Amino acid sequence: MEARRQVHSYVLRAARMSDGQRRAVDEFYSLYGLTFPPVPNWAELFPHCKRFVMEIGFGNGEATVEIAQNRPETGFIGLEVHTPGVGQLLREIHRRGLTNLKVLRHDAVDVVEALPRESLDGYHVFFPDPWPKKRHHKRRLLQRPFLQEMIATLKPGGILYVATDWQEYAEEVLAALGTFPEMRNPYQGWAEGVTWRPSTKFEKRGRQENRPIREILFEKRGAP
Numbered sequence: 001m002e003a004r005r006q007v008h009s010y011v012l013r014a015a016r017m018s019d020g021q022r023r024a025v026d027e028f029y030s031l032y033g034l035t036f037p038p039v040p041n042w043a044e045l046f047p048h049c050k051r052f053v054m055e056i057g058f059g060n061g062e063a064t065v066e067i068a069q070n071r072p073e074t075g076f077i078g079l080e081v082h083t084p085g086v087g088q089l090l091r092e093i094h095r096r097g098l099t100n101l102k103v104l105r106h107d108a109v110d111v112v113e114a115l116p117r118e119s120l121d122g123y124h125v126f127f128p129d130p131w132p133k134k135r136h137h138k139r140r141l142l143q144r145p146f147l148q149e150m151i152a153t154l155k156p157g158g159i160l161y162v163a164t165d166w167q168e169y170a171e172e173v174l175a176a177l178g179t180f181p182e183m184r185n186p187y188q189g190w191a192e193g194v195t196w197r198p199s200t201k202f203e204k205r206g207r208q209e210n211r212p213i214r215e216i217l218f219e220k221r222g223a224p
C-alpha cells in the first residue's frame with residue numbers, strides 16, 4: 001500500500017482558476033463539499049437516496065451533473081484533485097439545486113481505502129489519465145491493487161463502470177477485472193449500448209483523434 005502511494009495517478013500543476021471557479025470553491029465547498037475521511041454513512045448524507053455511487057476523477061464534472069440530475073434517487077460522491085474542476089462542479093450543483101451530489105477534493109486512492117466494505121452501489125471512472133509512456137504505466141489508477149480495494153467497497157450487485165479512449169489501457173483493465181472471481185461481466189467483452197453516460201471533454205478529444213471509445217462494466221456477484 002505504502003509503495004503505491006508514493007506514485008500518484010495525477011500531477012497537480014499550478015491550477016489556473018477562473019474567478020468564477022475560485023468563488024465557487026470559496027462559497028460552495030462548505031455546502032456541497034466533503035472533508036476527508038468522508039463520513040461513510042451515505043444514508044445520513046443523502047437521506048432521500050437508496051443507492052450510492054462514487055465517481056473518480058470527474059474532471060469538470062460535465063457528465064457527473066447530468067447523471068446526478070437524471071437520477072435523483074441515487075446519491076453521488078464525486079472525487080477530483082484538480083481544483084478548477086471542483087469549482088466548476090460546485091457551481092453547477094448550486095445552479096441546478098442538486099441535493100444528491102457531493103464533492104470531495106482528495107486522492108481517490110486514500111478515499112477508497114478509508115471506505116467501509118460493501119458500502120457503495122457503484123463506481124464510475126470516465127477517461128482516467130492513460131499515462132501512455134511505458135515508464136509512466138505505474139501511474140495508471142486502474143491496476144489490480146486499487147481495483148481490489150474498489151471491489152471490496154462495492155455491495156453485492158454493485159457495478160464498476162469504466163470508459164476510456166485508450167485501447168491498451170482498456171484491455172489491461174478488462175483483463176484485470178476478469179481475474180476477480182467475485183466480479184461478473186454481463187457483456188461479451190466490452191460493454192455496448194450503455195446509453196445513459198453523457199459525453200465529456202476527454203471523450204470528445206479521443207473521438208476527434210480517432211480513438212475508439214471502450215466501455216467496461218462489471219457487476220459484483222451475489223446481488224440480493
Ligand SMILES: C[S@@+](CC[C@H](N)C(=O)[O-])C[C@H]1O[C@@H](n2cnc3c(N)ncnc32)[C@H](O)[C@@H]1O
Nearest residue numbers: 009010057058059080081107108126127200202
Ligand atoms: C483525463 S481526466 C478525465 C476527466 C473527466 N472524467 C472527463 O472524462 O472529462 C482524468 C481526471 O482524473 C483525475 N484524477 C487522476 N487521479 C486521481 C486520483 N487519484 N484521485 C482523484 N482524481 C484523480 C485528474 O485530476 C483528472 O481530472
